[in-house]
Amino acid sequence: MSLETAKMSSRGQIIIPKDIRDQVGATANTVFTMIALDDGRIIMRKLDAEQIRKDLETFREIRRKTKKVPQAYVDRVIREVRAERRAKGRS
Numbered sequence: 001m002s003l004e005t006a007k008m009s010s011r012g013q014i015i016i017p018k019d020i021r022d023q024v025g026a027t028a029n030t031v032f033t034m035i036a037l038d039d040g041r042i043i044m045r046k047l048d049a050e051q052i053r054k055d056l057e058t059f060r061e062i063r064r065k066t067k068k069v070p071q072a073y074v075d076r077v078i079r080e081v082r083a084e085r086r087a088k089g090r091s
């Protein structure tokens with residue numbers, strides 16, 4: 001891990017030092033996410049485009065499977081679980 005500094009331009013741009021870019025594998029058009037913490041710190045993380053693609057495909061596969069479940073079935077299961085919980089509460 002290396003400690004580097006960067007200065008923000010008048011347009012709000014910050015240049016990530018080359019050593020850091022090399023360390024995280026950042027190139028032109030690399031996308032980062034950022035969050036500001038209450039104590040003045042900023043956390044910045046490089047998005048992993050390949051992992052996002054994998055996650056998206058996993059989500060799509062789950063979505064394809066769940067589309068096949070009829071809403072009436074979901075409603076019935078919810079009613080059964082609620083009735084079961086009420087019955088247990090009265091015992």
